[in-house]
Amino acid sequence: MTGTYLGMPAFPRAAAAATQDTRLRANLTRATGTIRAKRAQAIAELDDWTQLRAAGAAIKDRTLRHLDHYLEQLEAAVTRAGGVVHWAADATEANRIVADLIKATGESEVVKVKSMATQEIGLNEALAAEGITAYETDLAELIVQLGDDLPSHILVPAIHKNRAEIRDIFSESMSQWGRPAPEPLTDDPAELAEAARLHLREKFLRAKVAVSGGNFMVAETGTVVVVESEGNGRMCLTLPQTLISVVGIEKVVPTWRDLEVFLQTLPRSSTAERMNPYTSMWSGTTEGDGPREFHLVLLDNGRTATLTDEVGRQALRCIRCSACLNVCPVYERAGGHAYGSPYPGPIGAILTPQLRGTSTELDASLPYASSLCGACYEVCPVAIDIPEVLVHLRERVAEQGGAGHRLEKAAIRAAGWVLDHPAVLAAAERTASRTRRLHPRRLPGPGSGAWSESRDLPRIPAAPFRDWWRANRTTKERP
Amino acid sequence: MNSLRVALFPTCVNDAVHPATAIATVTVLERLGVEVDFPFEQTCCGQPQYNTGYRREAEPLVRRMTQAFGGYDHVVAPSGSCVAMVRDNYPRLGSRAAAEGRGDDLADQARSLAGRVHEFTEFLVDVLGVTDVGAYFPHTVTYHPSCHGLRALGLGDRPRRLLEAVEGLELVELPGADECCGFGGTFAVKNPHVSAAMGADKIRNAEATGARVLCGADNSCLMHLDGMLRRQGSDLRPLHLAEILASTRTEPLQ
Numbered sequence: 001m002t003g004t005y006l007g008m009p010a011f012p013r014a015a016a017a018a019t020q021d022t023r024l025r026a027n028l029t030r031a032t033g034t035i036r037a038k039r040a041q042a043i044a045e046l047d048d049w050t051q052l053r054a055a056g057a058a059i060k061d062r063t064l065r066h067l068d069h070y071l072e073q074l075e076a077a078v079t080r081a082g083g084v085v086h087w088a089a090d091a092t093e094a095n096r097i098v099a100d101l102i103k104a105t106g107e108s109e110v111v112k113v114k115s116m117a118t119q120e121i122g123l124n125e126a127l128a129a130e131g132i133t134a135y136e137t138d139l140a141e142l143i144v145q146l147g148d149d150l151p152s153h154i155l156v157p158a159i160h161k162n163r164a165e166i167r168d169i170f171s172e173s174m175s176q177w178g179r180p181a182p183e184p185l186t187d188d189p190a191e192l193a194e195a196a197r198l199h200l201r202e203k204f205l206r207a208k209v210a211v212s213g214g215n216f217m218v219a220e221t222g223t224v225v226v227v228e229s230e231g232n233g234r235m236c237l238t239l240p241q242t243l244i245s246v247v248g249i250e251k252v253v254p255t256w257r258d259l260e261v262f263l264q265t266l267p268r269s270s271t272a273e274r275m276n277p278y279t280s281m282w283s284g285t286t287e288g289d290g291p292r293e294f295h296l297v298l299l300d301n302g303r304t305a306t307l308t309d310e311v312g313r314q315a316l317r318c319i320r321c322s323a324c325l326n327v328c329p330v331y332e333r334a335g336g337h338a339y340g341s342p343y344p345g346p347i348g349a350i351l352t353p354q355l356r357g358t359s360t361e362l363d364a365s366l367p368y369a370s371s372l373c374g375a376c377y378e379v380c381p382v383a384i385d386i387p388e389v390l391v392h393l394r395e396r397v398a399e400q401g402g403a404g405h406r407l408e409k410a411a412i413r414a415a416g417w418v419l420d421h422p423a424v425l426a427a428a429e430r431t432a433s434r435t436r437r438l439h440p441r442r443l444p445g446p447g448s449g450a451w452s453e454s455r456d457l458p459r460i461p462a463a464p465f466r467d468w469w470r471a472n473r474t475t476k477e478r479p
Numbered sequence: 480m481n482s483l484r485v486a487l488f489p490t491c492v493n494d495a496v497h498p499a500t501a502i503a504t505v506t507v508l509e510r511l512g513v514e515v516d517f518p519f520e521q522t523c524c525g526q527p528q529y530n531t532g533y534r535r536e537a538e539p540l541v542r543r544m545t546q547a548f549g550g551y552d553h554v555v556a557p558s559g560s561c562v563a564m565v566r567d568n569y570p571r572l573g574s575r576a577a578a579e580g581r582g583d584d585l586a587d588q589a590r591s592l593a594g595r596v597h598e599f600t601e602f603l604v605d606v607l608g609v610t611d612v613g614a615y616f617p618h619t620v621t622y623h624p625s626c627h628g629l630r631a632l633g634l635g636d637r638p639r640r641l642l643e644a645v646e647g648l649e650l651v652e653l654p655g656a657d658e659c660c661g662f663g664g665t666f667a668v669k670n671p672h673v674s675a676a677m678g679a680d681k682i683r684n685a686e687a688t689g690a691r692v693l694c695g696a697d698n699s700c701l702m703h704l705d706g707m708l709r710r711q712g713s714d715l716r717p718l719h720l721a722e723i724l725a726s727t728r729t730e731p732l733q
Contacts, residue, residue, distance in 0.1 A: 016672035025676075329659045333676045369670065371663025371677070372530060373626035388571075394532030412533045419491070419522040420539050429495045441709075450668040454675035455706030458496050465489050465498035469517045473505070476516055479484045479550035 004122050004150065008340040010365035015334035024160055024335050031159050032326045038272035039323060039379070045274070052265050057383040059258045060250075060317035064307060070219040070252045071298065077222025081284025083294040088246075090301050091121035097297050098123060098211065098244055099130045105242050105293075107132075107209045113226060113233040114138035115213025116154060116320055117246045117299055119342035120355070123211070134211065135177070135203050137232040139196050146173040152336025152344060155270050155322040160335055163187040170195050178202060200232060210236040210291070214247035215319065216262060217296075220255050222283050224296065227266060229277040237280045243291035248299050250316040262319055265381035269321035302355035311392040315350045317382040324376035324386060330369055339366065346376035350389040358397050367393035429464035436460040485515045486551040488544075488596070490561045490698075491523040497698045503725035504557045504599060507612055510725075511603075515555070520547040525572075526564040531665045534572060538585070541572050545588035553606060554596045557721045559628030559697050562598040567631060569593050598628060599721055600637040600696060610640040615728040617647030621690035622720075623681065623704075625697040626659050638696055638720055645723060651688045655680070662703035678707045686715055696720045 008014065018024055043049050063070055075085045088094035102110060110127070112118065112134050124134045124145075136145040143158040144151050147169040151157030158166065167187040174181040174195070179202055181195045212233065216225040224245055226233050237243060253259050267276040285294050307313050325331050325345030336344035340362045341352040349366045358364045367390050370376075376386040398405055418424050439460060442452035451457070469475070485508070489501035508515045524544055525537030544565070548554045556562050570593050573586030603609055622642060628634040642650050661667065661677025682704060685693045693708075693715050695701045701717040708715055726732035 012670045012672070015670060019672045019676040329661070329677050330670070330673055333673050367532075368666065371626070371659050371661060371666040371674070373659035373663065374630040375626070375657075375659070378630055391530055391532065391534075394530070395534050396532070398532035408531070409533070409536075412528055412531070412536050416528065416536045416539065420543060422520055422522055425491075425522050432495065450671040451706075453671055454678070454710060455667075455703060456709040458702050458706065460496065461498050463498065465494040465501040466517075466519065468498055468502055469505075473517065475519060478518060 004125060005340045005362070008362050010361045011334070011338055011340070011369045012365060014338035014340070015330075015369070018335040018338050019333050021335070023162070025333065027160055027162050028332050028335060031156065032332050035272060035326045039269060039326065042268040042272040042274065043379075046264075046268070052261055053381055053383050055261045056265055056319075056381055057317060059253060059261060060382055061314075063252060063254060063258075064250065064313065064316055067249065067252070067307065070254055071249055073219040073254075074217055074222055074252050075298075077219065078284055078294075078296050079222075081222045082286075083222065083284040083296055086295060086297045088297050088299050088301070094121050094246055094297055094299050094301065095123055095126035098246065099127055099132065101242070101244050101295050102127070102132055102209055103130070105209055107242075109133045109135065109207065110209040110211050110244075111135050111137050111203050111207040111236045111240065112141075113210065113212035113236045114141050114157075114228065115211070115246065116342055117213045117248050118211060119151060121246070121299065121301060123246065135200075135207075137200050137203065137236055138228070139193070139230055139232070142196055142200070143169055146170065146177060148173075150337055151342060153322060153325060154320050154343065154345070154347075155325075160337070163189060163192060166192055174199050204232075204235040204239055207236070207240050209242045209244065210240040212237060212243065212245045214245050214251055215266070216259055217247055217252045218254075218256055218259055219252050223256075223281050224283075225259065226280045227263075227276045227278075228280075229271060229273070231278050234278050234280055237282065238290045240291055242293040242295075244295045244297065246297045246299055248301070249303050266319050266321050269319075269323040269379070269381040302357075306354040309354070309392075312350070312354050312389055314384050315347070315354060315389060317384055318347050318351065319382060320347075321381055323379040323381065327375040327379050328370075329373065329375070330371060334369070339369065341366075346370060346386045346390075347384070350384075350386055350393060353393050353397075358393070358400060361402075364397045364400075364402060367391075367397055426464065426466050430467065432460050433463050436462070483513075483552045484550065485513050485553045485555060486548050487515050487517045488521060488524075488548065488554050488556040488561070489517070490556055490558045492699055492702070493557060496702065497719065500557050500698055500719040500721050503719065503721040504555070506725040507603075507614075507721060508555065511607055511609060511612060513607070516551070518547040518551075524561045524564045526561060526568075527664050529564065529568055529572070534575065538572060538576060538581075541569055541589060542585060545569075545585070545592050548592055548595070549588070551595065553602065554592065555599060555602045556596065557599040557696065557719060558699070559598050559625050559632050559634065560699060562596055562601075563627040563631035565596045566593045598632055598634060598696070600628075600634055600641055601632070603641060604637045611644035612641065612724050614645040614724045614726055615647055615731060616645050616723045616726045618692050619649045619651055619688075619690040620692045620694050620723065621651050621653040621685055621688040622656070623653055623660060623685070623693060623695045623700065624656055625695055625700050628696050629657055634696070641720065641724060642694065646728070648723070651690050653688060654684045660700045660704055662700045664699070667703055674703070675707070678703055682707055682711070682713070682715070686713065691716060692723070693717045694720055694723060
């Protein structure tokens with residue numbers, strides 16, 4: 001875990017606070033509701049959606065099975081095309097490599113294309129510690145950076161902010177980072193976008209080094225692909241002299257033909273667009289066109305370990321579209337920050353505990369941050385069975401024991417014994433029925449209060465069904 | 480239909496807390512000429528254990544269930560989530576048991592039961608081929624489909640077709656019907672605040688329909704919503720679909 005998220009509370013506590021934040025709830029309900037409806041429409045247009053989804057899952061699975069082969073093929077192709085490939089086992093190593101590469105250029109500032117991998121490794125903080133300033137250039141990332149905030153959504157990191165809040169952040173903080181916001185500034189989206197454009201323009205024109213992530217890497221040609229919708233990425237990827245891309249090893253696809261599938265499913269799933277607005281692709285370096293130096297940092301950081309888990313590995317298919325966040329009823333009410341990771345929502349609940357492990361209370365609480373309603377699995381463009389992985393990870397957490405789980409295990413075992421003895425179960429049911437008039441509507445105490453804080457306890461009937469059956473019907477001999 | 484051996488799997492929640500739903504299921508099936516049996520050895524399908532991360536603790540219950548329902552042609556349950564547990568997770572549990580060296584028999588039995596288990600509305604519509612079960616229920620009803628019925632089993636319009644055929648019943652659309660009610664088994668106690676926030680939205684939507692009855696096909700969801708409704712002193716009445724289908728002109732549900 002990078003320092004940013006250290007000491008954050010477990011999911012239930014953070015989420016409880018979020019449910020009381022009416023402004024956050026309103027911002028999220030409006031934003032997720034809108035994109036949810038648009039996505040459904042964009043998917044419904046395709047006759048072959050089911051096949052595309054199956055193809056996406058199959059391509060990813062095949063690639064992950066032979067990941068070593070495709071990564072070596074990629075390395076050879078990038079090198080042939082004039083790029084340099086670096087291998088980073090973890091966040092520390094990746095940050096070290098990037099910082100050294102920047103220092104070698106003599107620069108002390110970089111422009112950044114929105115990237116989940118660099119969020120994951122806490123690159124901006126690591127660079128700041130070495131005296132290097134990283135400027136985020138994606139509009140929402142800029143809002144988060146200026147507001148000294150954390151991202152709360154994979155695609156829309158500032159989804160928790162409304163435009164009035166964004167206006168305030170721009171007015172107050174832009175001057176500390178560069179060109180101040182025009183005054184007066186209203187919360188009109190066009191005006192806010194123009195303020196960001198002016199602020200960022202001088203950074204694009206000045207920057208000598210850019211840092212990006214990558215949505216895909218094509219092994220056969222060594223091509224890195226960045227998919228974005230503001231054009232800021234195109235600026236960063238073409239204007240600076242040096243480009244450093246930090247990309248998770250699972251982002252490789254074998255061929256351009258494979259890429260075609262994802263360039264259909266990703267925009268429709270994430271922004272509900274038929275085609276992505278700015279798709280930048282480059283292979284190494286090209287004389288007189290774009291950066292003269294290109295470095296590709298291949299990041300493991302828990303991915304190889306995830307790959308060894310037969311059930312959990314499907315999380316590595318993820319193409320970071322955010323469709324699962326947008327449909328998730330838990331995400332909508334808990335907000336992204338409660339997940340304590342750059343990967344929030346359902347995918348975060350299965351990815352974070354695999355990449356970071358489950359040793360902290362926060363990480364161990366993530367697999368339980370779901371009602372298992374299955375809406376995430378239904379929309380996932382690479383068919384990740386998120387509920388299946390959640391339950392699988394719960395087993396891992398329950399086995400390791402720890403806070404609350406020892407008592408829980410004892411209770412489960414005791415219930416298991418009763419449930420394996422039908423006569424005992426019937427006796428227990430009858431006792432509950434006979435004493436039902438004594439049962440309170442709510443239970444006292446902190447543990448049992450979780451149910452009855454907002455709900456009455458169920459009313460117990462006069463007799464269980466088995467007694468009704470015994471009195472009114474006869475069970476025939478088993479066939 | 481008499482040649483078929485049909486077993487009732489009322490589920491442990493209905494056995495202990497909602498016997499009226501299990502009795503209603505028997506009533507409807509018998510009215511349609513189905514001879515139904517109740518094997519006493521059954522207890523709980525193991526879903527709470529499995530979904531909370533106690534797969535090994537669920538295994539003896541899976542074994543018990545496969546034995547209790549061995550030999551029956553059809554096993555019928557008035558609960559989408561318990562049927563989804565048997566259909567989707569029993570084979571997984573069986574395979575894992577085999578992979579971990581506890582023999583192949585559980586996997587075989589689990590697969591066999593998974594192929595014979597039916598959610599109540601599936602059994603009525605697909606196996607018996609009926610949508611009009613001769614019910615009478617002169618009230619306004621809105622229907623909450625429940626996630627496992629909706630997404631894991633793909634019940635589709637089966638519950639709706641059954642409700643629409645009920646004499647006197649007026650069915651009104653529930654806004655945001657496909658969204659989870661916030662129960663989610665142990666989720667309701669592990670994340671009580673998010674669960675309650677989801678439940679509150681579900682109830683607000685249901686009350687906005689003006690319906691008198693909030694119908695569902697899963698009592699665990701309805702138990703959570705009922706607890707919230709009673710706490711709020713609401714008049715909206717949660718009711719299992721089987722109890723509506725059991726209601727007739729001669730014996731109307733009170």
